[in-house]
Amino acid sequence: MKFSPVKAWLFGLFASLLLAGCASQPAQVAAPRVPEQVSNAEWAADMARFAAEDAVHPPPRGAVLFVGSSSIRLWKTLAEDFPGVAVINRGFGGSEIRDSTWYADRIVVPYKPRLIVFYAGDNDIANGRSPQQLHDDFLAFVRRVRRDLPSVPIAFVSCKPSPSRAHLLDAQREANALIRAEAAKQKRVVFIDVFTPMLDANGQPRAELFVGDRLHMNAAGYAIWRDAISPYLRSTPP
Template sequence: MIRVVTVVVWGMSVTIQAQTLPPFESEIRAFEATDKTTPPPRQPILFTGSSSIRLWDSLQGYFPDKVVLNRGFGGSELSDVIRYADRVIVRYQPKQVVLYAGENDIATGKQTGQQTYERFVTLFRYVRKKLPNVPFTFISIKPSPSRRAYFSEVKEANRLISQFLANQRNTSFVDIQPVMLQANGQPVGELFKPDSLHMKPEGYRRWAKVLRPYLK
């Protein structure tokens, strides 16, 4: 991506072209650099998606009997995972793909539940074409307290994605919402950090308990 920049040199304006990186490119390059110094495991269960995956510290400790690899990045949207699918998913030739994404798409206020679902289908079909026999698992979009305004769109995205995956082979939709909600349907606030968006360890413990039976 080229960006035109005007700078002043000795009192004269000079226009130059500056290279700018696509969103999250630096994080993807960091993964690639890490892979060179510390080769990733062969055929891991590959976790990817947004910061709820990236911030899942000690992922291996939650699934000690599995070979897992965390490749979550930034505040990524499904469109970003599509852009980097070859570099964060396909290149690892994973045993299974576990995805958490879509929450940030909706939270921009520019993507409906339907549009988020459509992005998911685009990603799924691409990965399935590249890795036709690899199980694909989607973790449902969580009920973050700071994003209550988008709960209806989150519900719609989850519904559509669940229905879609139910008609695909070798897939699973893991609904983590029930373990994150109170009896009145409101999020369990204690599971979240002060930003009411990212989770504390207890949130991840609940995720792991629900997710574990789906891992290959």
């Protein structure tokens, strides 16, 4: 079929506008693969909740970002424990290290924090990941953060010992050692040991630091974390 010059020009213009319109549409982001990329597809609901909270109460820039699993999420006294410090809590219960890596563009990068305090790994081991996998996942998190926030310090909180997971102590020790050694090689990355002060004289988790489920901490447990983390908050001025 042949078009007149005018019809051909109009057809070309329509095609160009159609292509431009398609290009302007936002790309569909594929859901992460489970378990290759994230441990649970349900974290998407937590991300939506965080976005809704940010829309209503925009978080401060240059704050200290606490991110990770339920030990972060349940830290209800976070602001009280670090008076005078702007803090953001982005813990989502049950998460693993790689989950925070995957969702860093939602719960890390946008806040442009002055310091990232990261706790995860406890669930990872309980769910069957090896100490070497934790090391590799930790390194992947650091590299992901460095891509967009190259100068922001990262403080990684060690796996904590708990009575309900006492059978995993050896794996936790190994993972902590691997991550501590890796952190020492990285610039602006520190390893914070909460594992040791949470053990009793026999090398077992101190039961008095935990609530009834023997997994999550009470105020005494969080006091140990507060004291361990405080020096790093003071060493990274606003």
